[in-house]
Amino acid sequence: MHTKTNILSLPEEELVYPGNRACAGCALGIAYRIGLKALGKNTIIVVPPSCLTVLQGLYPIAATKLPCLNVTFASTAAAATGLLGALKARNRKGINVVGWAGDGGTSDIGLQSLSGACERGDNFLFVCYDNEGYMNTGVQRSGTTPIGALTANTPIKGKLQRKKDVPAIMSAHRIPYVATCSAAYPLDLYDKIKKALTYEGVKYIHIHTPCPPGWGFEPRYAVKIGKLAVETGLYELYEVENSNVRLTGASEKLMEKRRLLPARDYFRAQGRFAILTDSQIEQQQQEVNARWEAYFNTTEDPDEDTPD
Amino acid sequence: MQIIESGNVAAALGVKLSRAQVIAAYPITPQTPLTEKLSEIIEAGDMTAEYIPVESEHSALAICIAASSAGARSFTATSANGLLYMHEQLHWASGARLPIVMCVVNRGVGAPWTVWNDHQDSMSQRDTGWIQIYANDHQQIIDSVIKAFALAEEVMIPVMVCYDGYLLSHTYMPFDIPEATLTDSFLPPYRPAYCLDPDEPANLNTVTLSDVRTDINGVKAHGYMEIRHLLQQDMLASMDAIERVDSRFKNIFGRGGSPFIESYRSDDARFIAVGIGSLSYHLRDVVDDLRDEGISVGVMSMQLYRPFPYQAVAKALKDCQGVIVFEKALSYGYQGPVCSDIKSALYHYVGPEGSRPFVLNYILGLGGREILTKDLYEGLKLSCTTKPSSPDKPRWIGLKL
Amino acid sequence: MKDDYCRKTSHSKSGPGDAGKTGSWRILRPVIDPAVCIPAKRGTPSCYMCWLYCPDGVISRGIPPEIDYEYCKGCGICAEECPTKAIRMVEESSFIKEDT
Numbered sequence: 001m002h003t004k005t006n007i008l009s010l011p012e013e014e015l016v017y018p019g020n021r022a023c024a025g026c027a028l029g030i031a032y033r034i035g036l037k038a039l040g041k042n043t044i045i046v047v048p049p050s051c052l053t054v055l056q057g058l059y060p061i062a063a064t065k066l067p068c069l070n071v072t073f074a075s076t077a078a079a080a081t082g083l084l085g086a087l088k089a090r091n092r093k094g095i096n097v098v099g100w101a102g103d104g105g106t107s108d109i110g111l112q113s114l115s116g117a118c119e120r121g122d123n124f125l126f127v128c129y130d131n132e133g134y135m136n137t138g139v140q141r142s143g144t145t146p147i148g149a150l151t152a153n154t155p156i157k158g159k160l161q162r163k164k165d166v167p168a169i170m171s172a173h174r175i176p177y178v179a180t181c182s183a184a185y186p187l188d189l190y191d192k193i194k195k196a197l198t199y200e201g202v203k204y205i206h207i208h209t210p211c212p213p214g215w216g217f218e219p220r221y222a223v224k225i226g227k228l229a230v231e232t233g234l235y236e237l238y239e240v241e242n243s244n245v246r247l248t249g250a251s252e253k254l255m256e257k258r259r260l261l262p263a264r265d266y267f268r269a270q271g272r273f274a275i276l277t278d279s280q281i282e283q284q285q286q287e288v289n290a291r292w293e294a295y296f297n298t299t300e301d302p303d304e305d306t307p308d
Numbered sequence: 309m310q311i312i313e314s315g316n317v318a319a320a321l322g323v324k325l326s327r328a329q330v331i332a333a334y335p336i337t338p339q340t341p342l343t344e345k346l347s348e349i350i351e352a353g354d355m356t357a358e359y360i361p362v363e364s365e366h367s368a369l370a371i372c373i374a375a376s377s378a379g380a381r382s383f384t385a386t387s388a389n390g391l392l393y394m395h396e397q398l399h400w401a402s403g404a405r406l407p408i409v410m411c412v413v414n415r416g417v418g419a420p421w422t423v424w425n426d427h428q429d430s431m432s433q434r435d436t437g438w439i440q441i442y443a444n445d446h447q448q449i450i451d452s453v454i455k456a457f458a459l460a461e462e463v464m465i466p467v468m469v470c471y472d473g474y475l476l477s478h479t480y481m482p483f484d485i486p487e488a489t490l491t492d493s494f495l496p497p498y499r500p501a502y503c504l505d506p507d508e509p510a511n512l513n514t515v516t517l518s519d520v521r522t523d524i525n526g527v528k529a530h531g532y533m534e535i536r537h538l539l540q541q542d543m544l545a546s547m548d549a550i551e552r553v554d555s556r557f558k559n560i561f562g563r564g565g566s567p568f569i570e571s572y573r574s575d576d577a578r579f580i581a582v583g584i585g586s587l588s589y590h591l592r593d594v595v596d597d598l599r600d601e602g603i604s605v606g607v608m609s610m611q612l613y614r615p616f617p618y619q620a621v622a623k624a625l626k627d628c629q630g631v632i633v634f635e636k637a638l639s640y641g642y643q644g645p646v647c648s649d650i651k652s653a654l655y656h657y658v659g660p661e662g663s664r665p666f667v668l669n670y671i672l673g674l675g676g677r678e679i680l681t682k683d684l685y686e687g688l689k690l691s692c693t694t695k696p697s698s699p700d701k702p703r704w705i706g707l708k709l
Numbered sequence: 710m711k712d713d714y715c716r717k718t719s720h721s722k723s724g725p726g727d728a729g730k731t732g733s734w735r736i737l738r739p740v741i742d743p744a745v746c747i748p749a750k751r752g753t754p755s756c757y758m759c760w761l762y763c764p765d766g767v768i769s770r771g772i773p774p775e776i777d778y779e780y781c782k783g784c785g786i787c788a789e790e791c792p793t794k795a796i797r798m799v800e801e802s803s804f805i806k807e808d809t
Contacts, residue, residue: 030786041506046374058516062722070511074366085374404719511723535717
């Protein structure tokens with residue numbers, strides 16, 4: 001079992017250069033920076049069109065120190081398989097192959113090739129940084145945009161449909177490791193990537209990634225918003241290891257303490273949820289409560305053990 | 309060694325002899341027996357390669373693109389809508405300058421569905437920056453596959469080897485399998501100039517600006533247009549490489565010598581019929597009959613369609629009286645693409661009497677419509693004996709409206 | 710041969726400042742108060758929440774932590790996440806005289 005990493009034991013070397021094109025306060029900047037520390041230099045990354053394409057630099061400058069293959073939007077996972085095939089054919093061992101895509105490139109256009117790779121059991125890590133929309137093209141709705149969010153193409157009524165549960169879809173493929181993370185919890189992300197790399201097969205990591213311009217909050221709140229999503233119970237951090245599900249990190253602590261922050265705090269902090277009515281927020285609160293009640297029922301109530 | 313086998317098996321044996329390292333495959337009729345054969349060869353341990361059964365043609369080419377970017381000799385094959393589904397990947401592979409080889413087992417495209425042969429699939433991909441070679445028989449299929457890898461790796465441009473679905477893919481013909489020791493010396497292992505490697509990191513196919521830009525060392529790097537211009541330059545220059553590869557192959561195996569066009573009874577011909585693939589052999593039979601009747605006619609087959617061998621085409625056709633292009637593809641709203649290209653190649657050549665040969669276009673065999681020798685005979689005879697009217701409008705053969 | 714090939718493709722090499730000196734994006738400048746900053750005060754490696762959360766990797770994990778103003782975009786996450794509020798976001802305009 002991997003021991004928990006702390007700030008001082010994180011590798012100091014940066015594999016992403018400063019002066020890249022990510023927006024100020026972009027939480028992908030945090031997730032990618034920490035993620036690459038976990039992957040290390042012996043890695044080849046595959047990237048479809050996304051904000052990461054831009055972060056990574058425009059020709060002839062690359063903002064990262066790892067080899068990277070930019071591929072067509074739908075083909076991230078298939079390209080990862082192709083890299084593995086070549087590395088095997090050329091007898092190159094011990095190189096991590098990682099697909100790193102946005103939510104559109106994962107949940108929408110990239111889902112078919114990802115599903116195919118899962119079914120074949122190819123040995124790579126797929127990371128989805130979920131900023132809940134097509135941010136690079138100007139904030140359009142994606143499969144993972146949450147219900148009620150205003151986007152450039154849900155401009156008046158907000159998105160009417162629920163967020164697509166991609167980690168559940170991935171778990172249904174019975175791949176060996178699925179984990180959800182948040183850019184607001186980089187150490188948890190680091191440890192989960194490290195753990196993922198210990199498994200053979202497709203490993204999937206889903207990172208909730210706050211986007212200041214897309215979600216409508218000031219850049220300095222990017223981590224705060226990410227933490228709120230977790231602390232309100234709206235977004236759970238969990239792992240699925242060989243089909244065993246368990247809450248992890250901050251979500252595990254919430255379960256133990258049985259105290260969620262009001263969902264309202266999360267919604268009201270972002271411009272994209274400006275049209276949500278109090279009753280709509282209440283409805284979402286009810287859903288969160290019901291989901292977490294089930295989690296609470298799997299543990300003992302701390303208050304019952306220690307009477308006041 | 310001479311064997312009698314199908315065209316798809318000829319292609320598979322060519323891939324085996326080429327020692328492709330990564331093979332991606334998605335089934336589509338009539339390509340399927342080719343990739344089935346490869347899976348059998350690999351599973352039997354007769355070939356060492358990564359055989360990846362993908363969930364779509366789009367992913368098949370994605371795998372080849374990535375594998376080739378990481379330095380492996382890569383192969384896939386498809387037909388019809390499978391090829392169309394790869395469309396963006398075709399551009400990607402050539403723009404990234406990857407020496408992938410793909411067999412296209414030609415089939416008509418939907419809608420409506422057809423599984424039978426015509427050339428609409430590969431012809432409609434002519435502008436994707438791939439070299440396109442067309443084989444006329446089983447021997448040309450196996451030889452072309454082997455030559456295609458050598459060519460692709462020399463010019464760093466992907467190559468399609470196209471052959472007729474069913475008419476060649478599923479028919480059984482005798483052909484010679486080259487000796488592996490000889491193909492190994494003809495086609496040594498792939499040594500990429502650069503491939504993805506953590507020891508030498510680079511970010512490939514990055515967003516590239518409209519204008520040039522300096523790199524981290526202050527050296528001017530290309531913009532998008534320069535990179536695309538170089539593809540065009542190298543595509544044109546690849547015709548020299550095609551001749552070199554063909555002549556090298558001929559020296560070892562004794563076959564080849566006409567990598568651009570194949571001419572039949574054309575030296576003195578006043579009229580030349582043009583066809584691609586198995587159709588060109590069919591036309592030879594018709595030409596033999598017409599010759600018996602005293603009509604001076606020959607056949608030219610296009611062995612290479614992109615880059616377009618415009619000089620060889622013009623040289624072969626400029627002095628004749630008429631060119632009759634038989635095509636199983638159409639650029640809807642105009643005419644067959646080969647016909648347009650041949651006219652374009654002839655534009656600069658004006659004969660002694662101030663005239664150029666007329667160029668007529670026949671559309672036939674779409675979606676596998678049977679091509680009757682009688683129809684070819686009548687169409688060609690008519691074209692050689694009467695003054696053509698409205699030559700820009702293609703005529704249709706075998707149409708039953 | 711390799712260079713010749715690479716120049717025919719979009720082949721990018723790593724380096725800083727793809728977007729230029731992104732310090733120029735800043736409206737507010739993060740300034741660390743060493744009297745309040747935990748590692749600066751203690752003189753031992755500790756805390757470094759600013760280093761952990763910086764999206765651009767422009768803060769060092771040193772004593773005291775230092776900010777690379779050439780590239781710092783001024784997002785303010787460091788100031789927001791600093792547990793002792795040791796980082797103030799100061800109007801960039803107030804440094805203009807100092808810089809010139």
